Amino acid sequence: xxxxQTLKDQWDQQVRDETVKREAKKKAKNPDLAKAIxxxxxxxxxxxxxxxxPPSSTTDASSSKTPLPPSDPSAPDAEQEGTGGDGGGExxxxxxxxxxxxxxxxxxDASSAELTAAVAAMSSRQLAAADKAREQQQQQHDETLRLAxxxxxxxxxxxxxxxxxEDRRLGLEERALKxxxxxEDRFSSLEDEVKQLGAAVTEAGNTSKQVLDYLKDKxx
Numbered sequence: 001x002x003x004x005q006t007l008k009d010q011w012d013q014q015v016r017d018e019t020v021k022r023e024a025k026k027k028a029k030n031p032d033l034a035k036a037i038x039x040x041x042x043x044x045x046x047x048x049x050x051x052x053x054p055p056s057s058t059t060d061a062s063s064s065k066t067p068l069p070p071s072d073p074s075a076p077d078a079e080q081e082g083t084g085g086d087g088g089g090e091x092x093x094x095x096x097x098x099x100x101x102x103x104x105x106x107x108x109d110a111s112s113a114e115l116t117a118a119v120a121a122m123s124s125r126q127l128a129a130a131d132k133a134r135e136q137q138q139q140q141h142d143e144t145l146r147l148a149x150x151x152x153x154x155x156x157x158x159x160x161x162x163x164x165x166e167d168r169r170l171g172l173e174e175r176a177l178k179x180x181x182x183x184e185d186r187f188s189s190l191e192d193e194v195k196q197l198g199a200a201v202t203e204a205g206n207t208s209k210q211v212l213d214y215l216k217d218k219x220x
Contacts, residue, residue, distance in 0.1 A: 036122060039115035 023037055 030122075036115060036118040039118050042114075 026037070
């Protein structure tokens with residue numbers, strides 16, 4: 001049984017150590033969470049202490065520390081007055097214990113309020129950070145859309161300019177072809193005229209030769 005209890009205590013200690021380590025890491029990463037955990041621990045410790053420490057112990061301690069006034073031996077009812085004084089001391093100790101309990105309750109309430117305020121502040125900061133992150137994401141999204149629209153506009157402009165250049169090139173080629181056809185037609189007509197002129201000259205030469213031959217025959 002002792003061994004089992006020892007193992008259980010060791011296991012509980014390891015669990016507590018791991019819990020302390022995890023909370024220390026959380027505190028190191030998040031100061032707001034550290035404040036909230038400290039406030040929670042303070043409230044828990046205050047509540048635990050107020051539950052475990054009875055008012056009677058405080059009353060006894062206070063009553064033991066408070067000296068009683070010396071009794072007057074000439075007084076006839078000294079014993080009764082002393083008894084009444086003891087009752088008053090117990091009543092005063094009870095009131096003091098109640099005051100201590102109320103003080104601890106106020107401290108616990110203050111710790112709880114501090115914990116609530118820390119959690120509320122942390123939640124408020126987290127919400128503000130989330131709103132800022134959403135706003136930044138929206139701005140980035142809007143900027144991305146603006147850049148995409150600008151890129152599409154540039155692409156459309158480049159496409160129109162490319163089509164215009166292609167139209168000009170085709171127009172120039174078409175005009176060049178038409179000029180070449182006209183030039184070829186002109187050369188063909190000139191060639192025909194030269195051929196016709198040569199034929200006429202040849203025919204005229206033949207006619208001249210016939211005339212000369214006829215004249216020679218006549219002269220002989």
